[in-house]
Amino acid sequence: MYSDPVVESFNVSTLPLVEAAALICHNAGSAGAQNVFTLNLDHIVKLRRDARFRAAYRRAGLITADGFPIVIACRLQGRRVSRVAGSDLIEPISAEAARSGKSIYLFGSNLQVLVKASRVLRERNPGLTIAGMSAPPQGFDPTSEDASRCLAAISSSGADLCFVALGAPKQELFSDYGKNVLSNISFVCIGAGLDFIAGAQIRAPRWMQRYGMEWLWRAASNPQRLLYRYLLCMGALPGLLARAALVPRRQRKFLS
Structure with missing residues (x-):
C-alpha cells in the first residue's frame, strides 16, 4: 500500500476554475495574498526527493489539482475536485x-514570449494593467541575489499579482522566496501558460485536455526532455491511487 508522509499534509482546493480565479484576484494586493501552486504527478515525484520544494508547498496559500490523477485521487476520497491547471x-x-x-x-x-503574451492578454481583457515583465537568464537561482533583484523590480512595479512561468520546482521556490519578501503580492505558478498564449508552444487539443491525455501530447512534442519525466510519473501513479482508495478515511490526510 502506498504511504508517503512527506506529501500527506497538502490540502487540494475544491474550488472550480472561475471561483478559484476570483478568490486569487480578490486576495492579491492585500494581507490575504497567497502563493498558488498546481499539484500534478511530476510535482509528487519531485516532492519526494526535494526538501525545499516540500517546504515551499507546505507554505502555499492555495493548491489546485493540475492533472487528472490528482483529481481522481481526490474523488476516490469522496471529494469533488475539478482540474485547475496553471495555464487555465x-x-x-x-x-x-x-x-x-x-x-x-x-x-x-x-x-519575446512575455511581450507577446502581454499584448494578447490586454487585447482579450480591455483595461487590464500589465505592471511589468522580466525574464531571468538561464541557470537562474530562485533564491539568490539575482532573485532578490527581480523581486525588487516586481515590488517597484506596483503589481498586485505575479504570474511565474519558470517550471517546477523553480517557480514554486521563487514564489515562496518572493512571498517572504513581498507579502501583499500573490504569486501564481503557471508553467508554460504564457508560452501557450504567445504561440511559442502549442497546447494539446481541447479533447485531449478533457480526457486527461495532455501529458501524451506533451511527451510526443518533446520526447527527449519529457519522456523520462512521464515514465517516473507513471511509476508514482499506482501508489497514489492505492492510498487514496484503500487507506481508511479517518487516516487520510493527503489530498484532504
Missing part, C-alpha cells in the same frame, strides 16, 4: 483583474 488560471484571473483594477506582473519564460 491565466485567462480568468486576467479577466477578473481587468474588472477589479488589479495589476499583473509577468515573470519567467523569455522576453
Whole structure:
C-alpha cells in the first residue's frame, strides 16, 4: 500500500476554475495574498526527493489539482475536485483583474514570449494593467541575489499579482522566496501558460485536455526532455491511487 508522509499534509482546493480565479484576484494586493501552486504527478515525484520544494508547498496559500490523477485521487476520497491547471488560471484571473483594477506582473519564460503574451492578454481583457515583465537568464537561482533583484523590480512595479512561468520546482521556490519578501503580492505558478498564449508552444487539443491525455501530447512534442519525466510519473501513479482508495478515511490526510 502506498504511504508517503512527506506529501500527506497538502490540502487540494475544491474550488472550480472561475471561483478559484476570483478568490486569487480578490486576495492579491492585500494581507490575504497567497502563493498558488498546481499539484500534478511530476510535482509528487519531485516532492519526494526535494526538501525545499516540500517546504515551499507546505507554505502555499492555495493548491489546485493540475492533472487528472490528482483529481481522481481526490474523488476516490469522496471529494469533488475539478482540474485547475496553471495555464487555465491565466485567462480568468486576467479577466477578473481587468474588472477589479488589479495589476499583473509577468515573470519567467523569455522576453519575446512575455511581450507577446502581454499584448494578447490586454487585447482579450480591455483595461487590464500589465505592471511589468522580466525574464531571468538561464541557470537562474530562485533564491539568490539575482532573485532578490527581480523581486525588487516586481515590488517597484506596483503589481498586485505575479504570474511565474519558470517550471517546477523553480517557480514554486521563487514564489515562496518572493512571498517572504513581498507579502501583499500573490504569486501564481503557471508553467508554460504564457508560452501557450504567445504561440511559442502549442497546447494539446481541447479533447485531449478533457480526457486527461495532455501529458501524451506533451511527451510526443518533446520526447527527449519529457519522456523520462512521464515514465517516473507513471511509476508514482499506482501508489497514489492505492492510498487514496484503500487507506481508511479517518487516516487520510493527503489530498484532504
